[in-house]
Amino acid sequence: AQSVTQLGSHVSVSEGALVLLRCNYSSSVPPYLFWYVQYPNQGLQLLLKYTSAATLVKGINGFEAEFKKSETSFHLTKPSAHMSDAAEYFCAVTISSNTGKLIFGQGTTLQVKP
Amino acid sequence: DVKVTQSSRYLVKRTGEKVFLECVQDMDHENMFWYRQDPGLGLRLIYFSYDVKMKEKGDIPEGYSVSREKKERFSLILESASTNQTSMYLCASSLYRSGAREQYFGPGTRLTVT
Numbered sequence: 001a002q003s004v005t006q007l008g009s010h011v012s013v014s015e016g017a018l019v020l021l022r023c024n025y026s027s028s029v030p031p032y033l034f035w036y037v038q039y040p041n042q043g044l045q046l047l048l049k050y051t052s053a054a055t056l057v058k059g060i061n062g063f064e065a066e067f068k069k070s071e072t073s074f075h076l077t078k079p080s081a082h083m084s085d086a087a088e089y090f091c092a093v094t095i096s097s098n099t100g101k102l103i104f105g106q107g108t109t110l111q112v113k114p
Numbered sequence: 115d116v117k118v119t120q121s122s123r124y125l126v127k128r129t130g131e132k133v134f135l136e137c138v139q140d141m142d143h144e145n146m147f148w149y150r151q152d153p154g155l156g157l158r159l160i161y162f163s164y165d166v167k168m169k170e171k172g173d174i175p176e177g178y179s180v181s182r183e184k185k186e187r188f189s190l191i192l193e194s195a196s197t198n199q200t201s202m203y204l205c206a207s208s209l210y211r212s213g214a215r216e217q218y219f220g221p222g223t224r225l226t227v228t
Contacts, residue, residue, distance in 0.1 A: 041123075042222065100215045100217075107156050
């Protein structure tokens, strides 16, 4: 069965600092992986997705993530944090035979300090 | 752009009431999903549907039912609302045949049961 673990329920960075949000997955077959962002009182918005085409995936708002099979990781990074990046971030996994179901991590709240 | 709409952003109901949450998507997606989101627990799948009149239980279906009479509409029903069903409810949709199967989310309904 697939599963996702996000390390750190809260991450705090200063404006301009590197953002690193960690995600590890468990899957016995090649997975599809996603990062979503949720701003307060809103639904989830897709940031980026990994579909095996390239291990380094670029998304919206300057975010990117690298798929590392050997580490079963899909960490999300951004070189320089903006105040507007403060939100909750979710990592999710699915496999091709899973009828479209996503398995979500528990989320990481990113705080950006001025 | 895919648009997923939910009938209410905020809803307050009394214990024992029957509650209907409506979700509509405009992109002819085959899959539709209902999640609830609670702090520290991430997103938990209640029910999903991969076709009209078809439904499958997710991880936490107890106390809920669903209806999908038309492809674009997926309703979540709380037969007899209880205080432990106070939560944020998120609807999502996805293309069945899309390999990456990203889900598109509505803005959410924050339900309070008193």
